[in-house]
Amino acid sequence: MTRHFSAFGVFREGLRGHKGWAPMWRSPAPKLKYDVVIVGGGGHGLATAYYLAKNHGMSRIAVVEKGWLGGGNTGRNTTVIRSNYFYPESTALYDLSVRLYEGLSRDINYNVMFSQRGMMVLSHSESEMEIAARTVNAMKLNGADAELLDARDVQKKAPILNYRDDARYPIHGAIWQGRGGTGRHDAVAWGYARAADRLGVDIIQNCEVTGFLIEGGTCKGVETTQGVIRAGRVGVATAGHSSVLAQMGGYKLPLHSYALQAFVTEAIKPVMDTVAFSPMTGSYFSQSDKGGLVIGGGLDRIPSYAQRGNTPEQENVLSGIIDMAPALAKVKLLRHWAGIVDVSPDSSPLIGPSGTDGIFVNCGWGTGGFKAIPAGGYLFAHLLANGAHHEISRPFDLNRFGTGALIDEAAGSGIAH
Amino acid sequence: MQQFPCPFCGLRDEREFHFSGEAGNIRPDTTQPVSDADWRDYLYTHENPKGVSREIWVHTTCQEYFMMERDTVTMAVIGTQQMRRDTA
Numbered sequence: 001m002t003r004h005f006s007a008f009g010v011f012r013e014g015l016r017g018h019k020g021w022a023p024m025w026r027s028p029a030p031k032l033k034y035d036v037v038i039v040g041g042g043g044h045g046l047a048t049a050y051y052l053a054k055n056h057g058m059s060r061i062a063v064v065e066k067g068w069l070g071g072g073n074t075g076r077n078t079t080v081i082r083s084n085y086f087y088p089e090s091t092a093l094y095d096l097s098v099r100l101y102e103g104l105s106r107d108i109n110y111n112v113m114f115s116q117r118g119m120m121v122l123s124h125s126e127s128e129m130e131i132a133a134r135t136v137n138a139m140k141l142n143g144a145d146a147e148l149l150d151a152r153d154v155q156k157k158a159p160i161l162n163y164r165d166d167a168r169y170p171i172h173g174a175i176w177q178g179r180g181g182t183g184r185h186d187a188v189a190w191g192y193a194r195a196a197d198r199l200g201v202d203i204i205q206n207c208e209v210t211g212f213l214i215e216g217g218t219c220k221g222v223e224t225t226q227g228v229i230r231a232g233r234v235g236v237a238t239a240g241h242s243s244v245l246a247q248m249g250g251y252k253l254p255l256h257s258y259a260l261q262a263f264v265t266e267a268i269k270p271v272m273d274t275v276a277f278s279p280m281t282g283s284y285f286s287q288s289d290k291g292g293l294v295i296g297g298g299l300d301r302i303p304s305y306a307q308r309g310n311t312p313e314q315e316n317v318l319s320g321i322i323d324m325a326p327a328l329a330k331v332k333l334l335r336h337w338a339g340i341v342d343v344s345p346d347s348s349p350l351i352g353p354s355g356t357d358g359i360f361v362n363c364g365w366g367t368g369g370f371k372a373i374p375a376g377g378y379l380f381a382h383l384l385a386n387g388a389h390h391e392i393s394r395p396f397d398l399n400r401f402g403t404g405a406l407i408d409e410a411a412g413s414g415i416a417h
Numbered sequence: 418m419q420q421f422p423c424p425f426c427g428l429r430d431e432r433e434f435h436f437s438g439e440a441g442n443i444r445p446d447t448t449q450p451v452s453d454a455d456w457r458d459y460l461y462t463h464e465n466p467k468g469v470s471r472e473i474w475v476h477t478t479c480q481e482y483f484m485m486e487r488d489t490v491t492m493a494v495i496g497t498q499q500m501r502r503d504t505a
C-alpha cells in the first residue's frame with residue numbers, strides 16, 4: 001500500500017493502475033473518552049488535533065464534525081494567505097501562520113499548493129498612498145515583508161488592472177507582500193486530517209455535537225448524534241456556528257454570523273499571476289491554476305445562518321471587479337456560493353478559555369481565517385495541552401472585551417480576506 | 418433582492434435598511450457604578466441566534482427605528498413592530 005506520498009509513489013501507482021492508494025484516514029466509531037475532543041472538522045480543528053499529537057505528544061484525541069471535513073468555510077474560501085496586518089500582535093500571529101504554511105507540504109507530506117505569488121492592496125489616491133506607506137512601515141517594524149509599489153510597479157505585476165486616466169478609482173500604487181499568495185483549501189483540511197490520523201487522532205464525521213456534558217460547573221465531554229463522548233478538555237472551532245455552541249455550553253461570545261460570498265469564473269488564459277485587492281471597492285481576485293478567476297469581496301449586510309448569498313452584495317463585488325479590471329466584464333461566472341463567518345467586534349480572532357470550565361474556543365476568524373489555519377491550530381493545541389496561553393495567542397483572549405485592549409484590525413489595516 | 422416591511426413605509430428594498438442590534442440589549446444604568454463585565458456584555462456580547470431573532474432595525478430612508486422579528490436561517494420576516502411609545 002502506498003502510504004507516504006512522493007513523486008515516485010505517483011509514478012509507481014501509475015504503472016499499477018492506481019490500485020494501491022489507501023484511504024487517507026480511518027473512520028472510527030467514537031470511543032467513550034478522550035483527553036481532548038475538538039468540535040469542528042474545519043482547518044482549525046484538524047490542525048489543532050495534528051499539533052496536539054505532534055508538538056504535545058498527546059494521542060487520545062478526537063475531532064467531531066457534523067458534516068464532512070472542510071465542508072464549512074475551510075472548503076469555501078478564496079484561499080488568500082498573507083500577513084499584511086497593522087498591529088504587532090496580529091503580525092506575530094499571521095506571520096507565524098505564513099511561516100508554517102511555507103513548510104507545511106513537507107511537514108504533513110501533502111501538497112497544499114501554497115503558491116507565494118504575492119498579494120497587493122491597491123491605493124487609489126495620494127492620501128491612500130500615505131496610509132499605505134504607514135502600513136508598509138508597520139509591517140516591516142513588526143517583522144513581515146512589505147514593499148510600497150508605485151503605479152508603474154503595479155502595472156508590471158498586474159497588467160490586467162485599470163490604468164486609464166478616466167478610471168473611477170485610479171491606481172496610484174499598492175502595498176505589496178511578496179510572501180503572500182494562495183493555497184489549496186481542501187488540501188489543507190485533508191492534509192492535516194491525514195497527518196493527524198497517522199498520529200492516532202480519531203476523526204469522526206457525520207457526528208453533530210448537540211450539547212455539552214456539564215458536571216459541577218465543569219465540562220466533562222460532549223453529547224453527540226453518536227452518543228456521549230467524555231473528554232478531559234473540549235476545544236470548539238466551529239466558525240459561524242460558534243454562538244450556537246456557546247448557547248449549549250453556557251458561555252457568551254461577541255460574535256455575529258454573516259454570509260460571505262465567493263465567485264469563480266469560467267477558465268480563461270492566464271491574465272493574473274498575483275492577488276489584487278481594492279479597499280475602495282472591497283473586491284479582490286486571483287486566478288486559479290485551472291484558469292478560473294477566484295473572486296471575493298465584503299460581507300452580506302444582514303446577520304445570517306443561511307448558507308447562501310444575497311444579490312446586493314453580489315452586485316457590489318462584481319461591479320468592483322469590473323472597476324478594477326474592465327477587460328474582465330464579459331467573463332462568465334461558473335459557480336457562486338457563500339459560507340457563514342463569525343465576525344468579532346475588532347475583526348480579530350478569539351482564542352482562549354470560553355468562560356465555562358473545560359471548554360476552550362478558537363473562533364472569530366470571520367472573513368480571514370484560512371491564512372491562519374496553521375497558526376490557529378498550533379496555538380490552540382498549546383492552549384488545550386497546557387491549559388494556558390502561548391505568548392502569541394494571549395492578546396487574543398476573550399478578556400480583551402472587558403479590559404478594552406482590542407486589536408482593531410478593521411480600522412488598522414483596511415482588511416479583507 | 419429581499420424586501421423588508423417598514424412599519425411606516427411598507428415593503429422596501431433591503432438596501433434601504435440597516436441592522437442596528439439585537440433587541441433587549443439595555444444600556445447599563447450610568448447613575449450607578451458599572452462594572453467592566455456589564456460594559457462588555459452591553460457593548461460586545463451577542464446572542465447571535467440561529468433561527469428566530471428579535472432585532473432593532475432602521476429604515477434609513479424614513480429614519481424610523483423599529484423592531485423586526487425574523488428567522489436567520491430561512492431569512493423570512495416574521496413580523497415588525499414600531500417602537501414609538503405614543504403610537505404603540
Ligand SMILES: Cc1cc2nc3c(=O)[nH]c(=O)nc-3n(C[C@H](O)[C@H](O)[C@H](O)COP(=O)(O)OP(=O)(O)OC[C@H]3O[C@@H](n4cnc5c(N)ncnc54)[C@H](O)[C@@H]3O)c2cc1C
Nearest residue numbers: 040042043044066072073074077078080209339369370371
Ligand atoms: C467566501 C469566503 C471567502 C473567504 N476567503 C478567505 C481568504 O481568502 N483567506 C482567508 O484567510 N480566509 C478566508 N475566509 C475565511 C476562512 O474560510 C475561515 O476563517 C476559516 O476557514 C475558518 O476555519 P475553521 O476551521 O475555523 O471553520 P470551518 O472550516 O467553517 O469549520 C467549522 C466546522 O465546524 C463544524 N460544526 C459546526 N457546528 C458543529 C456541531 N454542532 N458539531 C460538530 N461540528 C460542527 C462545521 O460543519 C464546520 O465543518 C473566507 C471565507 C468565506 C466564506
Ligand SMILES: [Zn+2]
Nearest residue numbers: 423426476479
Ligand atoms: Zn420607513
